[in-house]
Amino acid sequence: MIPTPDTSHLTNADFEHVYEPAEDTFILLDALEADAERLRALTPRIAMEIGSGSGCVSAFLGAVLGSTTCLYLSTDINPHAALCTLKTGGQNKVPLEPVVTSLIGPFAKRLHRAVDVLIFNPPYVPTEDEEMTDAQAGRAIEGSWAGGKQGMLVTERVLCGLDEILSEKGLFYLVAVKDNDVPSIRRRMDEEYGFESDIVLQRRAGREHLFVIRFSRKASPS
């Protein structure tokens, strides 16, 4: 059992501005733990979490892989989240490197097909598109959930760019809910972009049916 990262340094005041670890966070931790052997076997050198929020997931990945074996980059559009991520890294002795930006922003050029482990627990709740746009522009806690049509508008941008980001053997872990239409995401990633996928875990939590999907490049036929 790898313990859940310590977030006792974060207060209720922090969680007024930053997404507090919840069921979606915990299923992602459980999926990373279930995949620990696979992750270690990859000897990843560059990990990136998009939307790191409290930093709980990146700190957990650091506990799975070890604090010195890999560079732990993360991004969030919410400056308060980046600060919490930095502190959570310190609290759990994993050097986390948060950057305030949208998606992979300023890393895109230098990390072309170089990210070994990519993680995203996105704003996946279906909302009006306008609510999603406002939330993205607001850079505050609303950006943690508002996902626009089918809850997919932010996730979609990452899926489209995945081929540019992920290294040859890289793994991408994505949290999704039933409303996002998981079978269609997986089919499209396979047919249009050449990524195979597995559902690492799924569970029902309250009203949500949560999934963690793992994507990797299909072995090219030789």
Next chain:
Amino acid sequence: MVRLITHNLLACHAKNCTQTKGFPLAFNDVRVETKEAEFNADFLKSFYERKIDWDALVGAAKQLGDTSLPLERPEMVDDDFLQLLHHVLLEIHVEEGEMICPNCKHVYKIRDGIPNMLLAEHEIG
């Protein structure tokens, strides 16, 4: 924590720089802290071989007042060299300051050890 390992991976992503390198970002007006980090030779070796832009690293280190690295990218990776690399990549933290794009001069602020690289709507490429 803006350490040089991360700086080496950041490029300008503003509108005028989508077709250029916008790299490396130049440090300006910085406050630096040195903090000890745990050494891992395997990590450093593979990161060095795979990802480091040498000229950018040497230049950035110099801007932060560290001139310990050789100007030419060493072919021989021995333990002494890895120790140097370890310090420069992982132990120098830029806590406050800014990073400026060599091409469009966009200024990215660093506060509390975190770079703010968000772009306003009209700056997005």
